[in-house]
Amino acid sequence: MAAQSSDGGEQKGMMPFDSILKDSAVEISGPTSCKEPINIQFTSGTTGKPKATVLSHENILNNGYFVGCSLNYSADDVVCVPVPLYHCFGCVMANLAMVTHGCTLVYPTGKFDALTTLKAITEHKCTSLYGVPTMFMAILDHPEFSKFKISTLRTGTMGGAPCPVELMRRVIDEMGAKEVTISYGMTETSPVSWQTRIGTPLELTCTTVGQIHPHVECKVVDPETFQILPCDTHGSLAVRGLNCHLN
Numbered sequence: 001m002a003a004q005s006s007d008g009g010e011q012k013g014m015m016p017f018d019s020i021l022k023d024s025a026v027e028i029s030g031p032t033s034c035k036e037p038i039n040i041q042f043t044s045g046t047t048g049k050p051k052a053t054v055l056s057h058e059n060i061l062n063n064g065y066f067v068g069c070s071l072n073y074s075a076d077d078v079v080c081v082p083v084p085l086y087h088c089f090g091c092v093m094a095n096l097a098m099v100t101h102g103c104t105l106v107y108p109t110g111k112f113d114a115l116t117t118l119k120a121i122t123e124h125k126c127t128s129l130y131g132v133p134t135m136f137m138a139i140l141d142h143p144e145f146s147k148f149k150i151s152t153l154r155t156g157t158m159g160g161a162p163c164p165v166e167l168m169r170r171v172i173d174e175m176g177a178k179e180v181t182i183s184y185g186m187t188e189t190s191p192v193s194w195q196t197r198i199g200t201p202l203e204l205t206c207t208t209v210g211q212i213h214p215h216v217e218c219k220v221v222d223p224e225t226f227q228i229l230p231c232d233t234h235g236s237l238a239v240r241g242l243n244c245h246l247n
Helices: 017-023 057-070 095-101 114-123 133-140 165-175 202-207
Strands: 037-043 051-056 078-080 104-106 128-131 155-158 179-185 192-195 216-221 236-241
Touching (some): 078 114, 133 165, 179 202
Parallel strands (some): 128 155
16 A cells, blocks of 8 residues: 655555655556546445445546535635545545635644634634534534634535534524535545535525536436336435546
8 A cells, every 4th residue: 555654754564655656667647538537535335335436537626616616616715624635525525626716725634623623714714614514513512612703704515414404503693604505425426416505595405405516417216127216206316427437
């Protein structure tokens, strides 16, 4: 496995990236197609069995771009990213939204800490905040929350679990982030396939996953026959589009 420790030194059982490049007989060149793989991410979802998901340049770059579009990002936005970068939440929805919209990204710490995130939001005047609902809750419930005056937050996105209406009301009233959206998807879909839009009523924001992303299609099918099911019928979700490898 190729890796490097945080101090730049080698770890036992690991091979530094530099040595791979130095010893490799293969000439390294850029991609010849946007459909070439760039990420291999491991995910288990509801099965608990890790599986490798291959994503292309086209998949993740477009996904980051359309997440940014849904949040009305511009070069004036400063995005606080307390979510991990080894996950699509950080590496695609944050990093590539920044690349495609010219935002500034703020990484508060190596792993989530509510107080450090609060300090980062206020110090860097962040306009957007990412996180799962429990992260937002931990920030709001931190004993020192009232000491911070959050005046710049406008938007952000939650994913990974449903957001209770009561929590979203607190995010709006106490954080001032009136344009937070809900994102839904899977690692296999780069990851976002659905997202609520800014301006969606509160009840719909918290009880749905919003609208399908641009250039993405989906259907609900019978898991045995793969036939499309009627509305309001449980089934398997099938997705295709720019967010799926080999679409």
